[in-house]
Amino acid sequence: MRFPTTTSFTPARQQDELHTYVFEIAPKRIEKNKRYFQGRICVDDHDFQIVKTYGKTVPDIRKKNGENLFPKFTTYREQIDGKYWFPTYTRADDTLHFSNQDVRIREVVKYTNYKRFGSNVKITYEGQEVKKSQDGQPRN
Numbered sequence: 001m002r003f004p005t006t007t008s009f010t011p012a013r014q015q016d017e018l019h020t021y022v023f024e025i026a027p028k029r030i031e032k033n034k035r036y037f038q039g040r041i042c043v044d045d046h047d048f049q050i051v052k053t054y055g056k057t058v059p060d061i062r063k064k065n066g067e068n069l070f071p072k073f074t075t076y077r078e079q080i081d082g083k084y085w086f087p088t089y090t091r092a093d094d095t096l097h098f099s100n101q102d103v104r105i106r107e108v109v110k111y112t113n114y115k116r117f118g119s120n121v122k123i124t125y126e127g128q129e130v131k132k133s134q135d136g137q138p139r140n
Contacts (some may be wrong), residue, residue, distance in 0.1 A: 019045045030059050047086040051077050062099070069096040071105050081088045087111050
């Protein structure tokens with residue numbers, strides 16, 4: 001499967017205290033009723049994880065029955081569990097140019113309180129709990 005973007009690469013540069021690789025990306029083609037990201041992605045040079053994105057959703061939608069325009073935004077990620085990088089802060093501060101007026105938009109989204117997902121499962125068959133064998137598989 002081909003990655004549906006065009007990409008340019010910039011060698012490692014400093015991003016806060018991190019050294020990052022920077023990729024400029026854009027969709028190769030835009031399909032109807034699909035949304036894509038166009039902008040810049042900073043990837044940590046140690047973990048090879050995305051640490052920052054800057055760009056916007058494309059394409060803007062302009063139809064005779066309405067418009068749906070998207071602001072440029074920046075999202076920062078932090079290493080939450082010592083392994084994976086999760087978004088912690090997104091900010092947009094942009095002017096959207098609608099056909100009848102310009103609209104200034106400012107948004108801040110903070111992501112907090114990440115928790116590892118877990119569950120307990122009990123398998124029953126004909127009303128009786130199916131016990132697990134030594135290898136963790138259900139017994140016949």
